[in-house]
Amino acid sequence: MPEKKEDIRIGVFLCHCGSNIAGYLNMEELEEFSKKLPHVTFVMRNLYTCSEGGINEIKKGIKEQNLTRVVVASCTPRTHEPLFRSSCGEAGLNPYLFEMVNIRDQCSWVHMKEQEDATNKAKDLIRMGVAKSALLEPQESIMSEVQVRALVIGGGIAGMTSALALANRGFEVVLVEREETLGGLLNNLNKLGPTMMEASELVEEKTRAVTGHSNITLFTNAKVTEVQGFIGKYNVDIETESGVKKIDIGVIVLATGGRAFVPEGLYNYDGKHVVTQLEMEKLLKDGLEPDIRNVVMIQCVGSRNQERPYCSRICCQTAVKNAMLIREQNPDAKVSILYRDMQMYGVENEEMFRDSKAKGVRYINYDPANPPEVEPDKVRVYHALLGRDMDLPADLVVLSTPLVSQEDAGATSRLLRVPVDENGFFLEAHVKLKPLDFATDGIFLCGSAHFPANIREAVAQGLGAASRASIPLSKGSVVVEPIISVLADEDACRGCGLCVALCPYGALEVQKTEKGRKVHVIDVACKGCGVCAATCYQHALSINSFTDKQIEAQIEAFLN
């Protein structure tokens, strides 16, 4: 039964916010104005509506004045909407029959010297809020169960760390690695800076822990081929050697790593006399030929250029580490590193950098406009401090190439419906505030899939992603605010799928129904951003508490 118009009783609470609002607006005038607005049956001014006293007045108003809508004109919903909403709920009014009007941050604070105009603006804002509130409808929070099982994609150091952390918390983990063995890029490394621990030892230790953990199901030589669903309820297909496994998953951690760039055509790269740092790792592991006496390393090969503008973060530390290891194996060897900026950020790296200088590694700065030239047996470089070209004898030239994104990053991105950046690395929800989350709830990110990371960073991120992923797992359910998209007019929907393509959260899908193809909103995945409703040509989709009618009512109220 739709509510009759005469049943709507709106209470308006005007907050003075001490002098933050009352010092600049004429509150008596606002009170008199509010009393005359349609459906408003009660108006009250409070020194602080958010204080215990103010909240009690709202509750009293709902009970004693039989208010069916509450409007608070005060500060910002960012800070106080949850408080006012829950207060309405406590007094027996559906929390979504509450509307907030910002007359402080967007009015009194920005018009401190224009009392009359500011008061008039506040009147407009209150009139609009009241008009909208009359059309508000009650909403119920949405709860959805979470399958208490995590999927970790990628068995490198980040993925293994994440899987172990989740397993240690008591959660079931499915770990998928496409290679035969765990370890990822670590398998190609010799020793790890700055501790010079053997990489193989770390791989063995972690592999043992993963394979021995009762909470981890490990699939190697396996690939995730299909992911359907949303947070808490993913249906995942994993192609393994023994056929396709279909597993229900609650959350996903993406740890697919990166790969080293191969510098074909650069600096006479041949894999023999001119090698990459990754190939250098193997040479060092196998033991350097004793006749290697002169080594020249060149930094930023294939990075920080037009094609690949980013700095790959970890190549300088790799070069410094390998330079020292070369000197350790062949103490007479001369090692020069030609660099643009030595990216030895932080405590440990800078310490290793200093240490390497003390151990005789030489550093020569080069300008990318005048790069070094690799010739047989020597490297020519312009030495800025000497002001002339210099020939460095070289038995071995080592090129520091960047870590680049996986070749199938695009496919993975489509599979999980998560974005990649212009360099093919996966794009987090927020550069600063959510570095381990995707915008889509339920999927998390760590290690070099996000951006090149060293061991310490990959471990920290692996733990961090596990922490983020464990929240829905330990709660066992997700509760979502009901301000989301709904298919308000099913008949109007043509199932065109435009909204599905535009939804940033993967919250829409087209389903076959008795009435034909219709869009379906996955309510727990929806964030209520409104892109779909704004896009829909048929006006079939609508956002709860932001319906066309409610917004039109606001606009009309403003224009009148």
Added chain:
Amino acid sequence: MLDVGRHPNIELLAYSEVEKVEGEAGDFKVTIRRKARYVEDDKCTGCGACAEKCPTVVSDAFNEGLGERRAIYSYFAQGIPSTHTIDADHCRQLNGKKCGICAKTCQAEAINFDQEDRVLELDVAGIIIAAGYDVFDPSLIPEYRYREIANVVTAIEFERLLSASGPTGGHMDRPSDRAVEAEIAGLEKKAEKSQKALSKLEEKFNEPSDQFYKKYQAGEYKDDEDRKKWADKYAAHLAVTEPLEVLKKKAEAFTVAKRLAFIQCVGSRDFRFYPFCSGYCCMHSIKEAIISHEHEPETTSSIFGMDIRAVGKGFEEYKIRGGNNSNITYVRGRVAEITEGPDNNPVVIYEDTRERKVKRQEFDMVVLATACAPTKGIAELAKTLGVELDKYNFIKTSSLSPVDSTTPGIFVCGCAESPMDVPESVAQASSAAERAAEIAFQTDLEKEKAVA
């Protein structure tokens, strides 16, 4: 901050310190001192009416001493909790003088001058240290003349000058110019006062002061005591207004700082102080230069550094964009000295290593990218908690257990562990939470086992 403030599972104990820790991983007993604020936190709504009325002006630490606050204050406008605090060192009432204006102003009746420190004990499974860092004090570097040359500021001071809610409302006013303007304001106040006294006399004798003064100096009114007093007053008035006019004239030429120098590695990568690289300073200098250019499109910036370490995701691209679009020049070289030139302009002396030349360049303002120094109280805190520090006084960890301290059950994140930027700190905070949760969870398991 807001989320922390209103999360039902977080009990926020601000303005508090850990005094004692006993026990072990899974079962710590922590003693915490909640320092007296002299304001009841359950009553204070954070409205700020008290601070508006408080008569005692104190230098504002949040604005790096560039602005002022009152003796009752909140650290900064959006601070959580918004509960105000009385600064006991400066409050008149708490120092035995008559006042109590804040208590009279506060309609929430939250002021309590009798409040005392409270000590409480907590049982916790795990502990996370997130004590942060301090800004290195560059006055320790004599050749940069910080505090001697007004227009040499630290990056964090510059940050406050850039801020719309900062002491200059986001205008790049130079500290030397601000000092002159403060002097003008002071003299104007004096002049107004003496003018008032003169006006009375002018009325009495029905003559403008300057006319009278000319006659007086010419020898008239020799024996008139009243007029002698008038003359003295006028002379004193002139002693104020004449320099005032000079300063005003000078101030007419003031503009915002448009030629900026950023000096990297101030205190870091420096054997005298901190040999390590602070990691984030290259990026904040670039950011500050870009924002300055947004504020004032004529701004040009030179960033002096040995290496520009733009190593994070999107950082190198940001650096290049700064060069292309925001008039930033990156100069490879370590600045040797800063001196003061005409108009309070700092002069930077450095070797341009690319051109092999020693150069001098004049700027409107110089910004020092100061090192990430271990926070002052960290040694004491580490002792209380029983965790080891590394040789620089950061909390000791290892690269395979990057958030584990040397004591089980105690974890660390952010710059208390080592210098790092925001995204890394946020990621590490999650890592530390994960490790702590593992401990808390194990405890539950063991407890269950014990019951079974």
